Amino acid sequence: MKAASISELKQELSAMPQKKVLELCLRLARYKKENKELLTYLLFEAHNETAYVEGVKAEIEEAFTELPKTTWYLTKKSLRKILRAITKYSKHTGTKESELEMLLHFCKRLKAADISFNNKALVNLYEQQLKKLRILAESVHEELKFDYIKQINELSR
Secondary structure, eight states, rough: OOOHHHHHHHHHHHOOOOOHHHHHHHHHHOOHHHHHHHHIIIIITTTHEEEEHHHHHHHHHHHTTOOOOOOOHHHHHHHHHHHHHHHHHHHHOOHHHHHHHHHHHHHHEEEHSSSSTTTTHHHHHHHHHHHHHHHHHEEETTHHHHHHHHHHHHHHH
């Protein structure tokens, strides 16, 4: 079965009665956790972006307190899990500034954590995030760009 294009879906949904659209949304949310999370964000949290980002930062803090430091493998695996969550949350928001804030917080916490960067995989993970931050910083407004680049340069040292 071939999926319809966005414009076709938009036309069809605009022609439907509101009750039918509501039923479709609820059915869609029932089958995938990601759909339910996105719908939750759009309905309850999208109106207050800063509170949402602060909530994600608190979740990152909690994940760092539970970070296993016994082996490199478990540490790297947990860090990647945190990054997957950040990617998912940034897809919900859709704004570059929010994604920048979340990734900056991750990098600051990673640098402040008592993790030795003797492992090449951890160094590469950190460097990849700094590279991603630099690319994101170029796409934001000029007034914000300077502040973000300054913070990224502090993390690079």
